[in-house]
Amino acid sequence: MEEFAALIDALVYTRSRNAKLALIADYLRATPDPDRGWALAALTDGMDFKAVKSSTIRNLMKERVDPILWSLSRDFVGDTAETASLLWPEPSSDVEAPPGVAEAVALLGAMTRTTVLTELPMMLDRLDPSGRYALLKLATGAMRIGISARLGKVAFAQAFDVSVDEVEEYWHALQPPYAELFAWAAGGAAPPETENLPLFRPFMLAHPLEDAQVSMDDYAAEWKWDGIRVQLVHVANENGGETRLYSRSGDDISATFPELLDALAIPAVLDGELLVRGSTQGGVQNDRTQGGAASFNALQQRLGRKTVSKKMLSEAPAFVRLYDALAIEGEDLRTLPWSDRRGHLERFIPRLPDSHFDLSQIVEAGDFDQLAEIRASARDDAIEGLMLKRRDAPYVAGRKAGMWYKWKRDPLLIDCVLMYAQRGSGKRSSFYSDYTFGCWNGDPDAGAELLPVGKAYSGFTDEELKKIDRHVRQNTLNRFGPVRETDKSLVFEVAFDSVHQSKRHKSGLAMRFPRIHRIRWDKPAHEADRMTALEALIRD
Amino acid sequence: MIADFSWIRPEPHGIHVVPADCWIDPSRAVDKALVTHGHADHARGGHGQTIATPETLGIMKLRYATDEGATSVSYGETIRLPGNVDATYIPAGHVLGSAQILLEHAGEKVIVTGDYKRRADPTCLPFEVTPCDILITEATFGLPLFVHPPIAEEVGKLLKALHDNPECCVLVGAYALGKAQRVIAELRAAGHRAPIYLHGAMERMCRLYEEFGVELGDLRLVADHDKEAMRGAIVVCPPSALNDRWSRRLPDPITAMASGWMRVRQRARQRNVELPLIISDHADWGELTRTIEEVNPHESWITHGREEALLRWCQLHQRRARALAMVGYDDEDD
Numbered sequence: 001m002e003e004f005a006a007l008i009d010a011l012v013y014t015r016s017r018n019a020k021l022a023l024i025a026d027y028l029r030a031t032p033d034p035d036r037g038w039a040l041a042a043l044t045d046g047m048d049f050k051a052v053k054s055s056t057i058r059n060l061m062k063e064r065v066d067p068i069l070w071s072l073s074r075d076f077v078g079d080t081a082e083t084a085s086l087l088w089p090e091p092s093s094d095v096e097a098p099p100g101v102a103e104a105v106a107l108l109g110a111m112t113r114t115t116v117l118t119e120l121p122m123m124l125d126r127l128d129p130s131g132r133y134a135l136l137k138l139a140t141g142a143m144r145i146g147i148s149a150r151l152g153k154v155a156f157a158q159a160f161d162v163s164v165d166e167v168e169e170y171w172h173a174l175q176p177p178y179a180e181l182f183a184w185a186a187g188g189a190a191p192p193e194t195e196n197l198p199l200f201r202p203f204m205l206a207h208p209l210e211d212a213q214v215s216m217d218d219y220a221a222e223w224k225w226d227g228i229r230v231q232l233v234h235v236a237n238e239n240g241g242e243t244r245l246y247s248r249s250g251d252d253i254s255a256t257f258p259e260l261l262d263a264l265a266i267p268a269v270l271d272g273e274l275l276v277r278g279s280t281q282g283g284v285q286n287d288r289t290q291g292g293a294a295s296f297n298a299l300q301q302r303l304g305r306k307t308v309s310k311k312m313l314s315e316a317p318a319f320v321r322l323y324d325a326l327a328i329e330g331e332d333l334r335t336l337p338w339s340d341r342r343g344h345l346e347r348f349i350p351r352l353p354d355s356h357f358d359l360s361q362i363v364e365a366g367d368f369d370q371l372a373e374i375r376a377s378a379r380d381d382a383i384e385g386l387m388l389k390r391r392d393a394p395y396v397a398g399r400k401a402g403m404w405y406k407w408k409r410d411p412l413l414i415d416c417v418l419m420y421a422q423r424g425s426g427k428r429s430s431f432y433s434d435y436t437f438g439c440w441n442g443d444p445d446a447g448a449e450l451l452p453v454g455k456a457y458s459g460f461t462d463e464e465l466k467k468i469d470r471h472v473r474q475n476t477l478n479r480f481g482p483v484r485e486t487d488k489s490l491v492f493e494v495a496f497d498s499v500h501q502s503k504r505h506k507s508g509l510a511m512r513f514p515r516i517h518r519i520r521w522d523k524p525a526h527e528a529d530r531m532t533a534l535e536a537l538i539r540d
Numbered sequence: 541m542i543a544d545f546s547w548i549r550p551e552p553h554g555i556h557v558v559p560a561d562c563w564i565d566p567s568r569a570v571d572k573a574l575v576t577h578g579h580a581d582h583a584r585g586g587h588g589q590t591i592a593t594p595e596t597l598g599i600m601k602l603r604y605a606t607d608e609g610a611t612s613v614s615y616g617e618t619i620r621l622p623g624n625v626d627a628t629y630i631p632a633g634h635v636l637g638s639a640q641i642l643l644e645h646a647g648e649k650v651i652v653t654g655d656y657k658r659r660a661d662p663t664c665l666p667f668e669v670t671p672c673d674i675l676i677t678e679a680t681f682g683l684p685l686f687v688h689p690p691i692a693e694e695v696g697k698l699l700k701a702l703h704d705n706p707e708c709c710v711l712v713g714a715y716a717l718g719k720a721q722r723v724i725a726e727l728r729a730a731g732h733r734a735p736i737y738l739h740g741a742m743e744r745m746c747r748l749y750e751e752f753g754v755e756l757g758d759l760r761l762v763a764d765h766d767k768e769a770m771r772g773a774i775v776v777c778p779p780s781a782l783n784d785r786w787s788r789r790l791p792d793p794i795t796a797m798a799s800g801w802m803r804v805r806q807r808a809r810q811r812n813v814e815l816p817l818i819i820s821d822h823a824d825w826g827e828l829t830r831t832i833e834e835v836n837p838h839e840s841w842i843t844h845g846r847e848e849a850l851l852r853w854c855q856l857h858q859r860r861a862r863a864l865a866m867v868g869y870d871d872e873d874d
Contacts, residue, residue, distance in 0.1 A: 012805050013814045065684065066856060072849045073685045077804050086685040086803065133805075429806040 001098045001127060003031060004039050005134035012145050020147065024155035029186075035101040037177025040156060042101075042138045044149040047176070051111040052120065052139040054080050060121060064089055075482040078429025079144070081136035084124075088132055091125040098126050101138075102177070108139050149249075150398075160185035168397060172200040172250060198233040198244040200252075201269055201326050201334075202397035206387060206404035213368050214405065220338065220391055221363040221371055224384040224406055225321055226296045226497075227275035228303070232320060234264045241265065245274075256305050257318045263356035268348070269326040271395075273360065275299060275382065276316040293321070293382045295539075296512060297500040319356045322349065323387075326395055334395040341395065375409060380539075384497065385409040411495035412537055413517055414439070415528040417450055418490040421472040422483045424457065431465055432472040432484060433457055435516070437492055438507070439534055444526040450488060451507040453534060459495065459515035468519065491520035491528050499537050509534060545674055547625070547645050550841065550864040555652060555676065557643060559623025562591075564641060564652050574627060575600070576654025577638035578717055591619065593629055595637025595752055599717060602744055615639065615665065632656040633667035634821050635718030636749055642670060650674040651835070655844070657820065658827040659691065662725040663718070663754045667831075675837035676864070680822040681800050682846035684853075688800055688824040694817045695726045698774070701794055701815050706772045709737075710815065711793035713779040716742050718821050720776050721749045723798050724756045727774065737762045737770055739777035739786070767791050783812050800824070829853055 007027045014020050024043065028036050041047050061070050061084050070087070077083040099107065104123065111119050120139070124132050137143050153171065157164035162185045173194045174181055183189035230253070234243045243261040245254045254261055257274065264270070278294020294316070302308070302316055325345040326334050333341045342362075349359050363386065365371035375386050385408035393403040416437035424433030434457040442448030460468065471490055478485040495517035502510035509531075549556045554566030554573075562572035569586035576582055576592075578599030583592070585604035590597065591611045601607040613619050618628040624646070629639040634655040643650045649672040656667050656678065681688075702710050714720040720742050727736065735758040738746060746756055762775060771791045781787060782795055800820025801807040808816040823831060828850060832840055839860040842850045847863035854861035 009805075013808060013816065015812060015814070066852065068852045069684050069849055072846065072852070073683050076683055076846070077685065078806060082805060083685060086687075429804070429810075 001101060001104055001131050001134065003027065004035070004042075004101050004138075005127075005130040007039070008134045008137065008143070008145060009130050011147060017151070020151065021155045021158055024147075024152065025159035028156060028159040033179060033182055034177035037179060037182060038101045038105045040152055040178060041176030043143060043147050044152040045141065045143065047105070047138060047141045049108045049111070049139050049141065051113050051116040052108060054140055056113075056116055056120070057081065057084050057136060057140070060084070060117065061087060071481060075423060076430060078423060078425040081140060082133055084136055085129045085132035088124050088129075095122075095125045098128075098131055099123060104135060104138065105177075156181075156185065165397065166191070168202050169199070170194060173197050196235050196237050198235045198242050200231060200233070200244075200246040200250045202250070203229065203231065203248055203271065204324075204395050204397065204404060205399045206406040207399055207401065209388065209405040209407040212405070214388055216365055216367055216371065218390060218392075219388045219405075220342075221365060222323065222360050222387045222389065223363060223378075224387045224408070225273040225275060225293065225360065226382050226384045227273040227293065227299055227321070230272060230274040230320060231326075232260060232264055232268075232270045232272070234267050236267050241267075256302065256308065258308060259313055259318060260320065260356055263353050266328075266348075266351060267330060268328045270320070270322055270345075271324040271326060272320040272322040272357075274318055274320055276302060276318050278316070293319075295382055295498065295500065297498075297502075297510070317355075319358065321358050321360045323360050324395060336394065337392040338389050338395075339391045375407065378409060383409070408497075411497060411517070412499070413493055413495055414534055414537075415520065415523065416453060416492050416494050417488050417525045417528045418468075418472075418486055418492060419450055419452055419488055420483050420485050421468075428465070431469045433465055433469070435468075435492070437494060438488075440526075440528060440530045442530065444528075448530075451531060452505070453507045453509055453531075454494065454496070454511040454514040456492075456494060456514045456516050459517060460519065464519055489525050491523040491525055492516050493518040493520055498539065499534060501538060507531065509538070545648060545650065547623075547648075548643065548650050548674070550676075550843070552865060557621070557623075557625055557645075559645060560621035560625040561623070562589075562621060565654065574641055576632065576641060576652065577634055578603070579635070579655070579715075582654060591627070593637040593639050596639070597637075598748055598752070599637060599745070602748055630668050630670055631665035633658060633661060633664060636664045636721070636752060636754065638664060638718075640667075640670065642672065648673050650676065651837075652676045653678055653831075655680065655822055656831075657823045658831065659688070661722055661821070662729060663721045663749060669831070669834045671837075672835060673838045674841060675832065675835050675839075676841040676843065677828065677832065677850070678822065679828060679842050679845035679847050679850045681820065681824050682828055682842070682850040684825045684849065686800060686803055686824045687826060688803075688820050689818055691726055691819055692730065694798070694819050695723070695730050697815065698723075698727070698796060698817055699730060699732060701796070702772065702774060705792075705794060708792040708794050709770045709773050709775050709790050710796055711775045711777060711782065711787060711790060712817070713782040713795070713797040713799075713811075713813075714776055714819075715799075715821075716745050716778045719798055719819065720778075721746060721754060721756060722821065723817075723819060724759070724776065725754060728755070728757045732774070733757060734773060735760045737765065737773055737775040739775070739781050741778050741781070742776055762789065779811070829857075832859065 010023050011020055057080050065087050074083045153167045154164050157167050170192045173192055180192040184191050229248045231246045243264050244252055245257055245260055247253050275293035276299045278298045298316055325341055328348055333344055388405040390403045416439055418435055419438045420436040421432035422434040424431055436452050436455045438450035438452045440448045441451050472484055472486055475487040476484045477487050494514050496511040496514040498512045500510050547558045553568050555564040563570045564574045565576055565582040566573050571588040573587040574591050578596045583600050589609045594612045597610045597612055613629050615629055615631055618626050620626055626644040628642040632638040632640045632654050641652045651672040658667050714723050724736055737760050740763055746759055787793055794815055795813055796815035796817055797813045798817040798819040802816035802818045841862055841864050843864040851861050851863050
């Protein structure tokens with residue numbers, strides 16, 4: 001655990017990507033199995049211990065530290081694991097040597113909600129503050145130290161001089177501590193077996209188009225549907241076949257959308273947008289659509305659930321609008337140009353049930369200007385903008401320059417007043433970086449009040465963050481723990497993709513993806529927008 | 541007479557000693573100021589009269605280029621202020637010249653600690669525990685998570701980084717008044733005799749320390765030397781210069797910062813620090829609470845920093861305390 005803790009600390013303080021890769025690669029080479037495999041799983045977010053949650057740590061700390069002192073400390077540090085690692089009382093008697101990573105994983109995995117309350121403290125007693133930090137980060141499954149899963153895999157590939165694409169390919173067939181992966185890369189063994197496994201293939205992603213223009217001879221355009229990007233994989237095997245649904249990050253979300261699993265019975269790997277049936281939105285552009293897709297708001301009700309009720313299945317049935325085919329009946333199509341893959345997909349789709357699949361139609365435009373006009377006229381809630389795909393591009397993992405572009409539609413804008421600010425966490429700990437803002441429920445000069453309409457924590461630069469932080473500190477009316485109520489004098493121009501009716505919010509409205517567009521230091525608060533302006537933008 | 545301490549009033553812009561009509565560490569210009577130490581947030585310019593230790597007055601003269609209205613008072617010396625108020629300056633152990641100010645009036649004793657620490661520091665006299673009725677204490681590091689490790693450990697980390705990376709230089713961000721000189725003096729005490737290179741903004745303060753008898757060894761200016769000469773050397777600069785264009789003239793610098801805030805990882809990350817050194821000139825949580833216990837005042841008034849947590853500690857230990865709302869004291873660089 002000491003070496004792993006030292007690695008985590010070094011990664012926290014290292015800025016350059018290459019230096020981070022070198023640190024991880026050195027660790028992976030120097031550390032024996034299975035410790036290094038578990039460490040790699042921790043770095044790539046592969047760990048989940050059911051008994052250890054952030055709330056477990058909070059509860060343990062509140063037995064050892066005055067709850068008010070704990071809260072004030074947690075608020076200052078902005079990270080529960082780090083605060084606990086610093087405040088954990090040093091044991092008074094001799095303790096066992098620190099556990100290794102594999103031992104720590106075994107102990108954590110064996111804990112239950114009850115035993116964790118005695119066993120986790122015994123482990124923490126065996127560690128110094130850095131070790132406690134590493135252990136708690138590992139145990140709660142959220143390292144948040146600026147290392148993406150991808151970076152961990154690249155470091156692995158670099159450590160043993162193997163291809164990262166191969167690592168990605170095998171990754172999803174294996175479980176931590178990845179013994180077969182190390183045996184192959186470090187020990188020269190045969191590659192892991194992946195035949196007939198419903199593996200996730202890394203998604204091909206798009207760059208923002210920004211101000212660029214492309215020729216419609218080279219690129220095809222599609223709508224960018226406002227659901228979640230999914231990959232649906234079916235393999236045939238001795239049990240009759242298996243289907244899995246993966247999210248963009250490679251998480252297995254099959255259990256959340258069981259209705260899709262039976263719908264694909266032919267071996268294939270398909271890329272598409274998961275949507276739920278709803279009003280007729282999206283139907284106009286899509287002649288195979290059975291009534292169209294509902295807005296993201298409707299889909300959101302179904303996300304993140306481990307089980308689904310019958311009622312939900314009938315009220316908001318899911319379907320996939322297909323974009324691409326990576327493999328069909330054992331044939332890997334990824335090296336083919338997009339136009340060929342599209343041909344395969346169009347021939348394949350009649351073999352799928354209409355109820356659960358349709359095809360994302362190509363948006364026909366003679367030239368780029370015409371495409372721009374089509375984009376400008378689209379105000380459908382299920383459409384986020386356009387995708388531009390190079391006709392001769394193969395399907396490759398990640399974002400490759402010049403192949404795919406996303407051209408989001410222009411956001412909606414509204415002027416709101418800053419009402420509350422909360423301290424951020426992670427790299428923004430101690431800065432007031434999460435803002436709740438509101439609109440007037442009438443004429444502010446005639447006594448109208450602000451109603452909170454949304455929350456945002458992005459869209460500003462680090463310099464702007466410092467200025468807003470200073471504004472919050474100097475214009476505080478009230479403090480509620482980590483939250484400050486401000487004097488409601490600062491106006492934000494807030495950008496957002498859409499706005500919906502919502503019973504969860506006091507204002508009755510919920511914005512989709514609000515972010516700070518501009519800070520209007522110059523604008524008096526009473527000139528900010530009223531609720532009526534926001535309500536006029538609802539398209540539900 | 542009933543002890544009511546109405547003669548001393550905390551105001552947002554400083555502590556007002558009413559019968560003497562003078563202010564302690566006022567954050568705006570006043571007729572008569574008592575100044576605890578030379579950091580800019582405590583020692584502002586433009587007062588009619590400034591009463592402080594000779595070292596603090598020397599620091600202020602360096603900064604404001606004038607010593608008009610300066611009245612010097614040595615450690616242990618008591619001066620009589622108007623309205624029958626006596627003021628005594630007592631070492632605070634924070635930086636060169638730093639003082640607690642003991643105020644006595646009508647049989648009541650009030651101490652304003654200013655900023656202080658309880659650890660040994662080769663550049664200034666140690667804090668002296670003095671009994672009083674009201675202790676007005678700082679709380680910059682007033683959270684239980686702040687535990688400053690022994691400075692020898694942190695200096696050891698710095699020397700190890702230097703030793704392990706002979707092709708680089710280690711750039712240490714340190715407050716130009718106090719922290720920089722303490723780090724240099726501690727490096728010397730640890731046996732590091734090599735030249736130490738200074739950012740231009742550090743030079744005059746280091747010279748002033750030397751005039752007051754603090755030996756800092758072979759100091760050189762970055763501006764006078766070639767990039768190559770600084771390989772394998774320690775360079776000291778103000779924290780603001782760490783990520784500045786200025787540091788590009790250095791040979792492959794490893795960025796270090798000497799500050800109590802380095803205890804929190806994300807604080808170090810926010811400043812792009814690669815080598816955090818937990819070195820502070822303020823009292824840590826243990827020192828703050830121990831000092832309240834040892835001074836054992838009738839009541840503690842808490843200011844500058846994380847007042848709420850220290851206030852809570854006082855409640856838990858059945859000690860009378862209140863938090864003051866003062867503005868303009870900012871020790872983010874400590």
